[in-house]
Amino acid sequence: xxxxxxxxxxxxxxxxxxxxxxxxxxxxxxxxxxxxxxxxxxxxxxxxxxxxxxxxxxxxxxxxxxxxxxxxxxxxxxxxxxxxxxxxxxxxxxxxxxxxxxxxxxxxxxxxxxxxxxxxxxxxxxxxxxxxxxxxxxxxxxxxxxxxxxxxxxxxxxxxxxxxxxxxxxxxxxxxxxxxxxxxxxxxxxxxxxxxxxxxxxxxxxxxxxxxxxxxxxxxxxxxxxxxxxxxxxxxxxxxxxxxxxxxxxxxxxxxxxxxxxxxxxxxxxxxxxxxxxxxxxxxxxxxxxxxxxxxxxxxxxxxxxxxxxxxxxxxxxxxxxxxxxxxxxxxxxxxxxxxxxxxxxxxxxxxxxxxxxxxxxxxxxxxxxxxxxxxxxxxxxxxxxxxx
Amino acid sequence: xxxxxxxxxxxxxxxxxxxxxxxxxxxxxxxxxxxxxxxxxxxxxxxxxxxxxxxxxxxxxxxxxxxxxxxxxxxxxxxxxxxxxxxxxxxxxxxxxxxxxxxxxxxxxxxxxxxxxxxxxxxxxxxxxxxxxxxxxxxxxxxxxxxxxxxxxxxxxxxxxxxxxxxxxxxxxxxxxxxxxxxxxxxxxxxxxxxxxxxxxxxxxxxxxxxxxxxxxxxxxxxxxxxxx
Numbered sequence: 001x002x003x004x005x006x007x008x009x010x011x012x013x014x015x016x017x018x019x020x021x022x023x024x025x026x027x028x029x030x031x032x033x034x035x036x037x038x039x040x041x042x043x044x045x046x047x048x049x050x051x052x053x054x055x056x057x058x059x060x061x062x063x064x065x066x067x068x069x070x071x072x073x074x075x076x077x078x079x080x081x082x083x084x085x086x087x088x089x090x091x092x093x094x095x096x097x098x099x100x101x102x103x104x105x106x107x108x109x110x111x112x113x114x115x116x117x118x119x120x121x122x123x124x125x126x127x128x129x130x131x132x133x134x135x136x137x138x139x140x141x142x143x144x145x146x147x148x149x150x151x152x153x154x155x156x157x158x159x160x161x162x163x164x165x166x167x168x169x170x171x172x173x174x175x176x177x178x179x180x181x182x183x184x185x186x187x188x189x190x191x192x193x194x195x196x197x198x199x200x201x202x203x204x205x206x207x208x209x210x211x212x213x214x215x216x217x218x219x220x221x222x223x224x225x226x227x228x229x230x231x232x233x234x235x236x237x238x239x240x241x242x243x244x245x246x247x248x249x250x251x252x253x254x255x256x257x258x259x260x261x262x263x264x265x266x267x268x269x270x271x272x273x274x275x276x277x278x279x280x281x282x283x284x285x286x287x288x289x290x291x292x293x294x295x296x297x298x299x300x301x302x303x304x305x306x307x308x309x310x311x312x313x314x315x316x317x318x319x320x321x322x323x324x325x326x327x328x329x330x331x332x333x334x335x336x337x338x339x340x341x342x343x344x345x346x347x348x349x350x351x352x353x354x355x356x357x358x359x360x361x362x363x364x365x366x367x368x369x370x371x372x373x374x375x376x377x378x379x380x381x382x383x384x385x386x387x388x389x
Numbered sequence: 390x391x392x393x394x395x396x397x398x399x400x401x402x403x404x405x406x407x408x409x410x411x412x413x414x415x416x417x418x419x420x421x422x423x424x425x426x427x428x429x430x431x432x433x434x435x436x437x438x439x440x441x442x443x444x445x446x447x448x449x450x451x452x453x454x455x456x457x458x459x460x461x462x463x464x465x466x467x468x469x470x471x472x473x474x475x476x477x478x479x480x481x482x483x484x485x486x487x488x489x490x491x492x493x494x495x496x497x498x499x500x501x502x503x504x505x506x507x508x509x510x511x512x513x514x515x516x517x518x519x520x521x522x523x524x525x526x527x528x529x530x531x532x533x534x535x536x537x538x539x540x541x542x543x544x545x546x547x548x549x550x551x552x553x554x555x556x557x558x559x560x561x562x563x564x565x566x567x568x569x570x571x572x573x574x575x576x577x578x579x580x581x582x583x584x585x586x587x588x589x590x591x592x593x594x595x596x597x598x599x600x601x602x603x604x605x606x607x608x609x610x611x612x613x614x615x616x617x618x
Contacts, residue, residue: 001612003612003614005613005614006614007614015614017612017613017614017616018612018616019612020611020612021610021611021612023607023608023609023610023611024604024605024606024607025603025604026602026603026604053613053615054614054615055613055614055615055616056613056614057612057613057614072603072604088606090598090601090602090606091602092470092601092602092603093470093601093602094468094470094553094557097470105597105598105601106597106598106601106602106606107602107606108606109606109607109608109609111594112587112590112591112594121594124606133606133608134608135608135611136608136611136612136613144611144612146606147602
């Protein structure tokens, strides 16, 4: 089959590799019909995440048709059309049992490494380094899905791939970010970062009852996309002092909740060398290290800072004094995607949200190397790339 | 973990170097992915931990190394989302052990609580021993040891402690291999060369995975750009 392989920094290529096979009784193999490039894939691309190996297959946002199932998968059959969540979850451990699927105890073959770094075992993620399990990803014609009986949602025929593909990650991630804000009617939420996750966080905050969302970014096309939604005001932090504006716009009280949809995932395992490099790159390109600090500083007293942006290692100069003295609640973590699959599919069916609006590029799998380049450099107003194998 | 005065004074450059060195060792281990490099990885992770926290785990590492010279001594606790009765039943059927303990080739139950074990070691020589259950309190504790005159001294103790109102089990495992008194045979030497405490700890994690998820997660044999089609 064809698959997008990571070869090194800024080097991905489409290679012919063996087809995946069933390795465990709860596995399934799916033929990928649509897959997307995530902002977090760019950090693999930029080489910030250690423990990638040359030849690793990328991609954690994908969907497709079941072509083979393991002997223990009873609720799927060949031909079923499914969307697969990006965290791999066994469905039976304490955490899965408590609907904290992205904290699964049992899905990472390299769990002991994460135990040393984070204190406990961290779940596996498709195509996201050997630290996160080393699983082959879904930017390919076929992919192996472990725990397939738990890790899927079946998609009705009337919905297109593009309508449901983002249930894998970014829609639930934006939704969880908004849900974590415990929004009450009439409240104002500020969203830092208007990439794909920010776009879904903005729309979700309004669905959850926010009266007003203030969206902050520096890319005009992303701000425009956010500003199309009723109830959204935008701030371009390159053109204005966003921090001052936020206080002005909220009568000096500050937004009731702030969302950091930027993250610092470039930290990887927290190596200072990589971290410094990341910080540098990030400052040059997207101003990332400031997003969390700003989210904390902008938030009103007693408010909530919600962090869907990914962090991997250590953070410098976190304004803990501000967070403490303002009595803030900080909520964060990888998304418990499985928890949101049904309710969000329902929102899509009822046309309460149209996930397709963020798609700017539809390309073939062979065009993946080009897609990574334009997405990384935000060329051609690239917001979201969908690849069709 | 206790932080010594020394480690506190060494923050700064030492911390940074530990983090970098530890990271490199960890990255190396992740690339190699063999059990020997797993040790390097563990060392690397310990250094990363030191770099990250300013605490020095070296004392503990040294302790583990000296234990290794005397044999293998493992203590590990895991919480399993199954009742103590379920987990006990699984362990009491001692033939189940090779399902999650890769270093065991087979365990065969004999009568009277006795069992015959064979280790999975490299080389042509087989390593067998016979063990017997010495304590059996259903749902609470299970203990066995090798019979007198075995080629290797092995002891196991498993305690099953109810958690979350009995829905889950805290499993406390003690597992040891000691060289016999006198001259150890070549096969025994192979066991101590091939099996590490870290590996046995992983195998106990595999027990949890098998009991909860019904399988042990793996990427062994999966496709990649490193395999030619």
